Amino acid sequence: MEKDYKVKVENVTKEYDLFKTQSEKLRSFFSVSKKRVPHFWSLMGISLTIQPGETLGLIGVNGSGKSTLSNIISGIIPQTTGYVDVRGDTSIVAIHAGLRNNLTGRENIRLKSLMQGMTNEQIDEMMPDIIAFADIGDFVDQPVKSYSSGMRSRLGFAIAVHINPDILIIDEALSVGDDTFYQKCVDKITEFKQEGKTIIFVSHSLKQIEMLCDKVAWINYGELKMVGETKTVTNKYREFTKWFKQLSKKEKHAFETERKSIQKNFSIKNYQKQITEEMQSQHPEEKDIHSKIHKLFYGSVISEKMSVWNQLLTWAVLLVVIFFCLVNVSGYSVGHVLSDPSLIMHPSNILRLPGIK
Numbered sequence: 001m002e003k004d005y006k007v008k009v010e011n012v013t014k015e016y017d018l019f020k021t022q023s024e025k026l027r028s029f030f031s032v033s034k035k036r037v038p039h040f041w042s043l044m045g046i047s048l049t050i051q052p053g054e055t056l057g058l059i060g061v062n063g064s065g066k067s068t069l070s071n072i073i074s075g076i077i078p079q080t081t082g083y084v085d086v087r088g089d090t091s092i093v094a095i096h097a098g099l100r101n102n103l104t105g106r107e108n109i110r111l112k113s114l115m116q117g118m119t120n121e122q123i124d125e126m127m128p129d130i131i132a133f134a135d136i137g138d139f140v141d142q143p144v145k146s147y148s149s150g151m152r153s154r155l156g157f158a159i160a161v162h163i164n165p166d167i168l169i170i171d172e173a174l175s176v177g178d179d180t181f182y183q184k185c186v187d188k189i190t191e192f193k194q195e196g197k198t199i200i201f202v203s204h205s206l207k208q209i210e211m212l213c214d215k216v217a218w219i220n221y222g223e224l225k226m227v228g229e230t231k232t233v234t235n236k237y238r239e240f241t242k243w244f245k246q247l248s249k250k251e252k253h254a255f256e257t258e259r260k261s262i263q264k265n266f267s268i269k270n271y272q273k274q275i276t277e278e279m280q281s282q283h284p285e286e287k288d289i290h291s292k293i294h295k296l297f298y299g300s301v302i303s304e305k306m307s308v309w310n311q312l313l314t315w316a317v318l319l320v321v322i323f324f325c326l327v328n329v330s331g332y333s334v335g336h337v338l339s340d341p342s343l344i345m346h347p348s349n350i351l352r353l354p355g356i357k
Contacts, residue, residue, distance in 0.1 A: 005087070006167060006198040007050040007073055011275060011297060012082030013268060014043040014068050041266040042068040044222040045275075046082075050215075053196040055189075057203065057213035057230065059237055064219045066202045067094070070169050073200065081268060081297040088166025088198070089116065093157045101145035105136060105155050108144055116163045126162055134158035135181070154181055161188050168192060171202040186212070206234050221259040222266070272297055 017039050042065045050056050058066045071077045072084060074092040092098065099108050109130050113123045131140050134154045139147065147155070153174075160168060174185055189212055192199060203209055209216060209230065216233035218225045220240075226233050247255065276293045283289070327337050330347045337343050 004052060005049045005085075006052045006054070007087070007200075008048075008083070008085045009069070009073065010047045010083040011271075012043055012046045012069070012072065012084060013041060013080045013266075013271070014065070014072065014077070015080045015268075016040050016042055039264070040260075041222055041263045043072075043079075043219075044263065044266050045271055046219070046224050048217055048224065048227055050198060050200065052198055053193075054215060055193055055199040055201060055213045057201045057209040057216040058219060059203070059206070059209060059216060059234070060219040060225075061221075061241075063221070065222045066219055067171055069219065070094075070171050070200055070202055073167075074169050079301060081272075081301060083296055083300055086167065090167040090169060091116070091160040091163055091165035092169040092171060093153075093160040094171035098159075099144045099152060099156060102143055104143055105134070105140040105147075106131075108155065109159055112159050113163055116165075118163065130158045130162045133162065133184070150181075157185055157188075161192070165197075167198045167200065169200045169202075172204070174203065174205075174208065206238065210234055222263050 046065075046069060048056075058069065060066050068077070070092065072079050073086060074090045075086070076092065098112060100111065103111065106127070109127060110120075110123050113126070114120075118126075134140070134151075134157075136147070136151050136154055139151060140155075144152065144155070157170075157174075160170075168189075170189070174182055189199065189201075193212075199212075201209065201213055213230050215228065216230045217227040218233050218237050226236055244252065244255070272293060275297075276290055279293060280286075280289050286292075324334075326344050327334055330337065330344050332343045
């Protein structure tokens with residue numbers, strides 16, 4: 001039943017502003033820039049449900065939004081709109097996620113474990129098993145920035161599976177390891193499946209997907225193209241890739257340009273209107289559908305820009321700081337300046353206190 005789901009995403013979108021400079025990003029955060037910044041919709045209304053103990057595969061061409069969706073589910077980044085409900089602790093394994101470059105492998109193990117709520121005693125007990133599983137030798141005491149992609153993947157996977165998460169998310173982490181480590185990972189994933197763990201598996205390898213996954217979601221340029229039984233979806237995806245490979249270079253470029261144009265010009269207002277109309281047709285007796293859809297879209301969203309009240313508060317604090325700086329430079333007390341603000345424009349070399357002439 002749907003109420004027993006482990007992960008549910010509903011009408012999830014993700015917009016990225018394409019800033020050219022850090023100053024543009026800062027101005028946008030404070031909402032003081034009038035310049036229209038180009039944007040790109042990595043996800044355009046994704047809805048799917050993952051049941052407890054299910055292994056879901058995410059497939060799609062590069063740039064389709066697979067990693068974006070897995071990062072939203074794991075809580076690394078927020079969605080722009082939509083509802084996300086994750087019932088349990090998540091642990092994500094990705095080549096470039098979750099490891100601090102300036103810390104050693106051993107320090108990263110402790111940091112990530114502490115962030116998952118483990119005690120130092122539990123970490124000390126678990127540490128030898130993680131190090132043995134990662135099998136990176138003396139590099140465990142070297143900064144992670146010196147690791148190869150394969151070593152990072154080994155360490156990340158070893159940490160993730162040993163902190164015993166409810167939901168394990170694997171994002172292309174098996175694509176860089178050697179055959180020995182790959183088999184070790186597959187054995188561990190199989191063990192997790194037998195224990196009834198929920199797994200989200202992102203990969204370009206359809207053989208890995210077919211071997212490990214119960215269900216597959218095909219994300220195609222930000223849209224959920226298809227979700228269903230593994231064999232059915234992978235066969236349709238193979239048909240698509242075969243068709244794409246047969247296109248000429250010019251035709252491939254035209255197709256990709258068209259799809260990216262759709263992602264750039266996606267309208268969240270039109271999408272919200274579409275969902276509202278669908279809901280009204282399904283439940284004509286319900287009232288105030290519009291407000292319910294608005295709450296579904298934005299009720300659990302964390303804004304990535306400052307609200308109007310926060311902007312006002314920031315400006316107020318800034319003005320107070322500037323005022324006290326000017327008072328300090330003027331040589332007069334706050335009381336003198338408040339009684340005669342023009343004193344700020346005429347600094348004194350002698351500090352004048354109230355009641356003292």
